[in-house]
Amino acid sequence: MKVPLSWLKEFAPFTQGAETIADTLSDLGLVVESVKHIGNGLDQILVAKVLEIDAIPGADKIRRVIVDTGNGEEQIVCGASNFKVGDHVPLASVGTTLPGGMEISRRKMRGVVSNGMLCSGNELGLSDDHTGLMVLGEGITAGMPLTDAIGIKPDTIYDLSIEGNRPDALSLLGVARDLAAKTNTPLYDQWQDDVLKRNSTDLHRDGTALGVNIEVLSTDLCPRFTASVFNNVSIEDSPSWIARRLTLAGMRPINNIVDASNYVMLELGQPTHPYDLSRLARHTLRVRASMKGDSLVTLDGVNRVCGARSVGPGDDLRDCLICDGDDVPIGIAGIMGGESTEISGSTAEVLLEAAYFNPMSIARTSKRLGLRSEASLRFERGCDPNMITISIWRFAEILRQSAEYKGTIDVGDTLEEPGPIKVNLSRINNLLGTDLGIGTVSDTLSRIGFKCRGTDRLEVIPPTYRPDVRREADVAEEVARLIGYSTIKPARPRSPRVGMLSPYQSARRRLREIAAGMGADEAWCSSLVSESDHAALGLDMPAITVENPLSADESVLRLSLLPGLLKSAAHNIDRRVEGIRLFEVGIIFPYPTDRHVDRFSKQVLDEREMIAILFAFNDDSGENAMAALATITDSLGSRPLIDVWQESYSDWVLPAMSIGESVSGEAGEASGAMSERAAGANTGAGDGAVTGTGAGAGARPEVYSLHGLHPSRSGIVTIGRGRIPIGTVGEVDPLVLNHFGVTSTINDTRHRRVGWLQLDLKLLLESNHEMPTASPISKYPSTDIDLSFEVPDGVSSSKISSVLHQACIDTVESIRLIDAYRLDNRRSLTFRIRLSSLDHTLDDAEIASIRDKCIQQVHDKSGAVLRSI
Amino acid sequence: MDYNLEIVVQDAKDALSTIDDLEELSRLRNNLLSKKSQLGTARSSLATLPLDQRREIGAKIELARKEIESALAERRQLIEVRTRKEKLAADEIDITEWLESSTPARGHQHIVQRTRDELEDVFVGMGFSVNEGPEVETDWYNFEALNIPPAHPARGMWDTFYLDLGEPETVLLRTHTSPTQIRVMESGELPIYxxxxGRCYRRDTPDSRHLPIFHQIEGLVVDIGISFANLAGTIEDFTTAYFGAGIHSRLRPSYFPFTEPSAEFEITCTICAGSGCRTCSHTGWIELGGCGMVHPAVFEAVGIDSKRWTGFAFGFGIDRCAQMRYQIPDMRVLMENDYRFMKQL
Incomplete structure (x- = not known):
């Protein structure tokens, strides 16, 4: 809201400087967004009358002008063309400095001497108009100071940002009241008495009087409604002081009636609406709730349909309408009037509406129609019902010269006066951390119109213009605001607890460190993706849709971190950045199996926090992703049992179940290259019975499916003996890479491999929080045996590894796959098994026996045979 | 015995001084010490000497031999050192080639995540726990429980993305982290520090200072005797701990439906340290976030006795913090994951 300082001073004699006032307003919570000084440096600008205009030979942009300065004639060269002989214009004579700092000197243009400059509104800092000279109105004479001629004095305009709880501060009176209270300046109350003395009339309580008929059918939407009749109206321009003030406050002057209505709204905060009485069917106004099918064309020329959509819980779709005697809607109450009864040049009778509308109803309708106005801004915050009649009389007073006030019909008036608020002084002091006395509190409050009774336990009655103050805490804020927040001495509270991150939060940080340590940069991708992003992965499960997206590209909640990271990779590749590794920790949003949700639901979705790493460095492949999985698993204190399931290689079935179900520990023997660590450390440590995974929503294994991944180079990561799916590992499908534009710019012929790892953090981290225990290590020399097997297709190396592990469980230190190749369609895997004993050096016989056992068991359990070398 | 042993030794030393090569050295050694050498001949001719001279001359020969041996060893060491030096010298490289061709093996954590970690750490140090809540919320948690009833004009402060679940406009992407306050209070464990x-969503067109997807950090303290002065103290402690000793805070009245009294908090402009610049519109202060005393209606919504317990809450943008700290002119770059940006921070 734009507030001219000169207007504020009508209400109280503020003597502080403009900057001090700006600070004070901000300290009051009436935040000053900007301060604009106008009309400064105009002292030397005079009015000149144009006597002659002549062309200058050879120049088509500038002309020679002779003006009467009131003190002789001067010759000026001027580039503007919007004036004629006889006009009065502002003249800056030689030696004058303009508000912008420009100094006027004698100049010669095309051989013609110019003794000054004729000015535009822009050059004088008075308007934004720089298209031509500021041509002044009638009734002024050459030689007058410009400031006298147009009645301006230097002024300061504050642009205030008024918070949603302060209807009163959307008026000059309200701002002045706060400022006066804070600065101990007496507020002039005299003007109100003057208005009352000169204009008040008896109110007609009957709906029918003064030749008009008023019906309020929906008193819940409109508790109080008044209509005032004005006869013998002459429509004309407003007096210049009104037009000027409206302009300074950011409103465009239209005609005396509309301007008076706006003026009263700015001054007192009460919106009013003038109707052309003669255009009002049956001279009747009817206030009612909208019915299905109601519509009207508002002043802005838009057809508005009422009750069209719900704007939230509890909305009964009733919009408050003003209708005429034929029940035709002619205005949307409290928001905007209709075209049909607009004031026009021929209006001779005016009916002025001033009412109190239900704030919530106005807010709903305003939101429903997407229509906000100066009126709705005030009504939805709650106007002062006691300001209605004074506003009417103020309107009448302003129009005294051009309209005859006949009287007012006042119906409704069912508003309750606010009751007293019980305020305990010590509680106020406890809440604020202050030690204020009763005197300070009641003095402070009374300065903004609150009535206080009592001593320690106060009864505070807020004024009707402060509907936001309802409770003790509201009163405390008023006190704090006026004594100044800065006067409250900061004090440090003391937490009785040790602050620390949860184990989950610490582990998540550690995993981010590890991912970065593997050369991946952390990305932040949008949680909103497009349907086609999911379709490109082949994800055919439903995703949650945004009802009102900003664009189709960001219209569904993601089901995987893959699209986002691929897009980020493509973004970089497009900019010729090669060698990308990216990771992200973020939420994915599986569709709920139970769609029932209401506004009190404690849990809407089973959101899953994932960590994903995309390996797109030049030589990256799924191997890097697998190494990352190993590193991540290793970094967890608890070292859970991790397996990888791949359809054509696994001899175990991926559990088809919802994650919340408990899975029996008997589901399968421990297997897998990584599980060996767990088993080796402690037989109990790998028992990953997943507990505490939250709700049992069932769609998750689907989400952790292999969509978008290379069909023969990827698998599902599982945790625990129950092999609960927690993510995916492998390579991205080359087709998907193409779709997202992740292709090599270095070598188009080479097939690009991109490694991928995505894990459910909660399942990973909360599956097992046991601390590992250390096992003793051997003091005796270890022995390696290398075994090369010819392994049938469909038998995984994890399977061989796990059989080997079982075969030498007492003496194994480590088992590693050291060579894998395929020759003549025969697959060979070489494992290096390192053996040692805790109490002696293994002798040749022992080693030979272990070797035989290994070979035998691998053959028995997998069909692989030792390769003849 | 006509050899002058001194001359033999001297000749040997002279010969050695020209040798630069280990092979030549071993040839020379042979020449100097073999049976056919002057020394060798001298030794073999000892037998022809009378006994009384034998011992004397023999001792002299042995002395000369030792002297030659030691000169040989000295020369050998010299050559070895020199050879090693030359070999290493030949291996020389401009090591700034390595510097210039190296790239860090380590990736970078996202600047917003790192900022979040740092902020968490400051509050953990002040005895706070870190709590997280869902990003998809209901109208109740995001608005109503926070004293913002449906269609409340204050809802205009938060442009909301609604989701196609349940009745229209009941399920949404949270517009702030405040619903997590409600969840923490609902859990019933008091006091709360x-x-x-977390991530929040607002239906705003992105510009240099706003993103539709952004991150906030919310603080909540509920305890017996918590006051507005405690709020001011906490904000000030945090400000100096995070931004540095020269940066202070101040509170100014504001409005949020879920706090009363409400305030916005400003900190000393980090660009000009309070002396006034364009960033702070020459005020010396920049707005960081909102705060206030928990509104009794919020306590009522979660079943906390507001006569007994009081509390304060505050919240601000993590992305804004990062933007201010690292002087990022346009926030949109935060979501692009552009290597050229990420590698700088």
């Missing part, structure tokens, strides 16, 4: 970081 917690911060709640």
């Amino acid at each position: 917690a911060v709640m970081p």
Whole structure:
């Protein structure tokens, strides 16, 4: 809201400087967004009358002008063309400095001497108009100071940002009241008495009087409604002081009636609406709730349909309408009037509406129609019902010269006066951390119109213009605001607890460190993706849709971190950045199996926090992703049992179940290259019975499916003996890479491999929080045996590894796959098994026996045979 | 015995001084010490000497031999050192080639995540826990429980993305981290000293200072005797701990439906240290976030006795913090994951 300082001073004699006032307003919570000084440096600008205009030979942009300065004639060269002989214009004579700092000197243009400059509104800092000279109105004479001629004095305009709880501060009176209270300046109350003395009339309580008929059918939407009749109206321009003030406050002057209505709204905060009485069917106004099918064309020329959509819980779709005697809607109450009864040049009778509308109803309708106005801004915050009649009389007073006030019909008036608020002084002091006395509190409050009774336990009655103050805490804020927040001495509270991150939060940080340590940069991708992003992965499960997206590209909640990271990779590749590794920790949003949700639901979705790493460095492949999985698993204190399931290689079935179900520990023997660590450390440590995974929503294994991944180079990561799916590992499908534009710019012929790892953090981290225990290590020399097997297709190396592990469980230190190749369609895997004993050096016989056992068991359990070398 | 042993030794030393090569050295050694050498001949001719001279001359020969041996060893060491030096010298490289061709093997954590970690750490140090809540919320948690009833004009402060679940406009992407406050209070454990970081969503067109997807951190303290002065103290402690000793805070009245009294908090402009610049519109202060005393209606919504317990809450943008700290002119770059940006921070 734009507030001219000169207007504020009508209400109280503020003597502080403009900057001090700006600070004070901000300290009051009436935040000053900007301060604009106008009309400064105009002292030397005079009015000149144009006597002659002549062309200058050879120049088509500038002309020679002779003006009467009131003190002789001067010759000026001027580039503007919007004036004629006889006009009065502002003249800056030689030696004058303009508000912008420009100094006027004698100049010669095309051989013609110019003794000054004729000015535009822009050059004088008075308007934004720089298209031509500021041509002044009638009734002024050459030689007058410009400031006298147009009645301006230097002024300061504050642009205030008024918070949603302060209807009163959307008026000059309200701002002045706060400022006066804070600065101990007496507020002039005299003007109100003057208005009352000169204009008040008896109110007609009957709906029918003064030749008009008023019906309020929906008193819940409109508790109080008044209509005032004005006869013998002459429509004309407003007096210049009104037009000027409206302009300074950011409103465009239209005609005396509309301007008076706006003026009263700015001054007192009460919106009013003038109707052309003669255009009002049956001279009747009817206030009612909208019915299905109601519509009207508002002043802005838009057809508005009422009750069209719900704007939230509890909305009964009733919009408050003003209708005429034929029940035709002619205005949307409290928001905007209709075209049909607009004031026009021929209006001779005016009916002025001033009412109190239900704030919530106005807010709903305003939101429903997407229509906000100066009126709705005030009504939805709650106007002062006691300001209605004074506003009417103020309107009448302003129009005294051009309209005859006949009287007012006042119906409704069912508003309750606010009751007293019980305020305990010590509680106020406890809440604020202050030690204020009763005197300070009641003095402070009374300065903004609150009535206080009592001593320690106060009864505070807020004024009707402060509907936001309802409770003790509201009163405390008023006190704090006026004594100044800065006067409250900061004090440090003391937490009785040790602050620390949860184990989950610490582990998540550690995993981010590890991912970065593997050369991946952390990305932040949008949680909103497009349907086609999911379709490109082949994800055919439903995703949650945004009802009102900003664009189709960001219209569904993601089901995987893959699209986002691929897009980020493509973004970089497009900019010729090669060698990308990216990771992200973020939420994915599986569709709920139970769609029932209401506004009190404690849990809407089973959101899953994932960590994903995309390996797109030049030589990256799924191997890097697998190494990352190993590193991540290793970094967890608890070292859970991790397996990888791949359809054509696994001899175990991926559990088809919802994650919340408990899975029996008997589901399968421990297997897998990584599980060996767990088993080796402690037989109990790998028992990953997943507990505490939250709700049992069932769609998750689907989400952790292999969509978008290379069909023969990827698998599902599982945790625990129950092999609960927690993510995916492998390579991205080359087709998907193409779709997202992740292709090599270095070598188009080479097939690009991109490694991928995505894990459910909660399942990973909360599956097992046991601390590992250390096992003793051997003091005796270890022995390696290398075994090369010819392994049938469909038998995984994890399977061989796990059989080997079982075969030498007492003496194994480590088992590693050291060579894998395929020759003549025969697959060979070489494992290096390192053996040692805790109490002696293994002798040749022992080693030979272990070797035989290994070979035998691998053959028995997998069909692989030792390769003849 | 006509050899002058001194001359033999001297000749040997002279010969050695020209040798630069280990092979030549071993040839020379042979020449100097073999049976056919002057020394060798001298030794073999000892037998022809009378006994009384034998011992004397023999001792002299042995002395000369030792002297030659030691000169040989000295020369050998010299050559070895020199050879090693030359070999290493030949291996020389401009090591700034390595410097210039190296790239860090380590990736970078996202600047917003790192900022979040740092903020969490400051509050953890002040005895706070870190709590997180869902990003998809209901109208109740995001608005109503926070004293913002449906169609409340204040809802205009938060442009909301609604989701196609349940009745229209009941399920949404949270517009702030404040619903997590409600969840923490609902859990019933008092007192509360917690911060709640997380991702939030507002239906705003992105510009240099706003993103539709952004991150906030919310603080909540509920205890007996908590006052507005405690709020001011906490904000000030945090400000100096995080931004540095020269940066202070101040509170100014504001409005949020879920706090009363409400305030916005400003900190000393980090660009000009308070002396006034364009960033702070020459005020010396920049707005960081909102705060206030928990509104009794919020306590009522979660079943906390507001006569007994009081509390304060505050919240601000993590992305804004990062933007201010690292002087990022346009926030949109944060979501692009552009290597050229990420590698700088």
